[in-house]
Amino acid sequence: MTQLAISGLTKSFSGRTVLDHVELQVPQNSLTAILGPSGSGKTTLLRVIAGFEHADSGTVTLGGTVVDGPGGYQPSERRRIGYVPQEGSLFPHLTVAGNVGFGLPRRERRGAAVGDLLDAVGLAGLGGRYPHQLSGGQQQRVSLARALAIKPSLVLLDEPFGSLDASLRATIRADVKRLLREAGATAVLVTHDQDEALSVADQVAVLREGVIAQCAAPLDLYTQPADPELALFVGEANLVAGVLGDEAVETILGSLPVHAGTRAGLSPGPVTVLVRPEQIDIAARNGRRGLHGKIVAYGYHGHDAVVHVSPELPDSEAGAPAIVVRTLGGCDFPAGAPVTLHARGPVLAWNQ
């Protein structure tokens, strides 16, 4: 069942269109990530859903009720939306317990509900503290508990992990996902961090210049992006030219099979081909066939390494961009070493 449905949503500020006919469906009890670079309109989208901003046109439907649209407008306080902003936005004049109980009716504020929520977010016993006495991660947990306290129809998270240390981020991220699941909440998370979107969400919607470019499960988004631009935005990508034949596509990386699912929509001829860096193997140059090249740049990340290889091509194709290769663990070759690249299919292709 769909908990949140957005259709034709448009919003502009002083003549600049920020959201342009946005379409989005969020199923119940799921976590949807809205992924976009800064300035793509994701926070505006969240604020419209929360009711802090009015849509110029289009409809927002929450649990079957139109909350913003031609049928009317429901103010923020009647939508029962739990909002977790980037900075936590805890009320500085209230204790942790006071913050969590803020949205509850007066007699429930001192009841067991607040304590139970603090237990759930791992802050048992800290109810008497003030926000400035908490660490950033603790503040975010309080903010989440406060949002969950009102038994929200929808939880909105606006880059909630952005201000946390990288080491803390992964733990809190996992905790939040677990808590949302336990609470049976439907959630929308806004982020510019693709790792975060891919690892946490059930569904990722990529917002690009106010338009939803693609909305799909994380695996589908990564393996089958809708266009080359999206392929570059989500994960690292090599886009190489190719010629599509009956069997396979011919590229500088050899002849590669095309994804069965996307094969039907393509017509033979010149295409753009997506080869992810982890689809390429790198080896010392030996007699084997493959794309010869030289290592021009090397970035070591511990668990993997990213190697840029400048291909050695006939003069007619000189100036081709470096091929990005990802290896597990380190890579033994020094800079400038001659190597050979082998790609593994299937790959994705688009007609040019």
Added chain:
Amino acid sequence: MASTSAPSRPATPGRPAPPPAGRPGGEDRARRARRPVPLIAISALVAALLTLPLIFLLIEASGAGASAVSHLIFRRLTADLLWNTVKLTVVVTVLCAIIGTAAAWCVERTDLPGRRIWEILVVVPLAIPDFVVSFGWASLWNWFSGFHGAVVVMTLAVYPLVYLPVAASFRAADPGQEEVARSLGAGRVRTFFRITLAQARGAILGGCLLVAMVLLAEYGAFEILGYQTFTTEIFSEFSLSFSVPAACALSLVLVALSLLVLTGDGLARGRGRVSRSGTLAARKLAPRRLGKATLPVLAGFALLVGLALGMPIASSVYWMFEGGAHAISGVALPAAALTTGGYGLAAGVLDTLLALPVALLAIRHPSRIRLLLERTTYLVLAMPGVVAAFALSYFTQHYANDFGYQTAPLLVLCYAVMFFPLALVGVKASLARAPASLDDMARSLGQNRINVLFRVTLRLAAPGLIAAFCLVFLSVVTELTATLLLIPTGAQTLSSQFWAYESNLSYGQAAPFALVMIAIAAVPSYVLGRFFNRPASSTAAPAEGMLIT
């Protein structure tokens, strides 16, 4: 692929006219959300109320006739008054700028011994009414009068108006800028002038503006010293000679002069802003060592505090004992204190309430309308108390059939109008501590606007609202000019009773009133000091605390 990225709308420039009002959905929905109509309406009413005295003045001036007024303006007396007023304003403002900035720098940036104590002592003179300072000197020595007397008295009385904002700006300034300047090869002196002073520039200008406005509006101190300015002349034309057209004409010139100062300040300030990039942890520069200069600087501080604070108090105490025990008028004093406190309370509450909608509009909904409204309320600054009081008094007497004439509400209204800009400063500062994001938060948690106002916005703003109230209260307690013109028959405030005794040369009986005024005014100025002197980081704590820790 192109269909997803290329918007299919027509280009935005040359937008068609907005859709007819009343259409459901569409752009008007958005506009309604962003324009808080009730708030604008209330603020417009406040602005109208504040401009009343100015409007009354214009009505009275037009009643007197253009030729009569211009005849009264273009005469020798006006030129003399102009010269007296401008001369004094320029000299005192410059002296205050130097003393205030130097004192602030020594207290904030050097290892001056006893900084914590000096910090308080140099500000306390603000609680002493200017006319009491004047009384303190002139009552002891007859020769202490005229231009030189006025320069000494006013400089000692008002330099804290420069000290306070400059000290605050030194505290809040980005220490990194000075460090970078030094690392780029600028010497100590060059760094001081190009960085340190430049950072405090806005604060110095702001302080000077306040000083100039006080000088233009001062009556009591100059009357005691026998120095004639526009304000003293307007006062005597109106209340002694009953020459309304002359008072009108001079008031117009005084208002024009004040407007000139206001615009001059705006222009000077517009050139260049001091900004602080990024959120920085509260960090202080290592204090400059005074070394051999320690003793002279300490002597300077002792002299300043002795003259500005010790002298008026010592003189009042002297006259109390000199006048004998009978001088302490036991009955009149508590009654006058109660009356003063009541007026101060009423004006303080009224002003805080009036400033709230204007400040909310200014902070939360910046737009051209709010700018206009806010500017209008600052027009009040250009209207010295004597002009406001004279306009209200004459208008109620001659145009409103004595409605409200010489009643307590009219006096409180006059106070409220005069001190509105003070309240607005305090309320705006306090609302800045209650960010709009917290309001959004509270609303998403199911609270309606009224609940949000009481449970979040006002709770966060409370310390600042108290500060705003104190500013107004303090100003009312030490107000003399408007009080003398508008006080209800039979009532006496501390300042009006002081003035009555002082005019009779009953210094012994005047002295206790001076001391009580100082004592009462000292309390709110202490609270104010606490509020405005807090380091910038702790004022912004609610917002920043989220990110740090």
